[in-house]
Structure formats: structure tokens, C-alpha cells
Amino acid sequence: MEFMTILTNILAFLANATTGDGLIAIGASIAVFTGFAAAIGEGNVAAHAVDAMARQPEIAGNIRITMLIGQAVSETTGLYGFIIAILLLAKI
Numbered sequence: 001m002e003f004m005t006i007l008t009n010i011l012a013f014l015a016n017a018t019t020g021d022g023l024i025a026i027g028a029s030i031a032v033f034t035g036f037a038a039a040i041g042e043g044n045v046a047a048h049a050v051d052a053m054a055r056q057p058e059i060a061g062n063i064r065i066t067m068l069i070g071q072a073v074s075e076t077t078g079l080y081g082f083i084i085a086i087l088l089l090a091k092i
Helices: 003-016 020-053 059-090
Strands: none
Touching: 020 059
16 A cells, blocks of 8 residues: 555544544554563563673573563563453454
């Protein structure tokens, strides 16, 4: 598709966003963005964990375990956002 066609479709969608279905779709798209925030956070954690393991290799096992537990907890926010988006889109 051409850029103008895509832009026209987006503007038409936003013009109809005042209805309930449009607002639900916007809410679902906002909920999906939690996955991006979780990914950025997990990347930061992994980067700092690798840095810490490079500085103190003798405790690399403890750092790795702590990093994996933290990333598992962080990933749940992305999953919650994904589930909320699916539930919202099911209402359309």
C-alpha cells in the first residue's frame, strides 16, 4: 500500500473512534505497548547483568539466576497487556 492510502485509512479510523468500537481498539493498541516497555526493561537488565558478570566472574551464577527471575517477573507485564488487548478486541 501507498503511504497516503495508509494515512487515509488511519485518519478514517480515528474519525470513527468516538464510537465504542473505536475506543476499544485504541485501548487495545495502548495495552499492547506494555510489551515494548517490558522488552526494553529486560534488555537493560540483561546488559547490566552481563556487565556485572564480566566484572565479577566468580558470582556469575548468582547474577544469572537473579537476572532470569527478574526477567520472568518483568515479562508478566507484557503478557498482561497482551491478554487485556485480546479481551478488549473480543468485545468488538
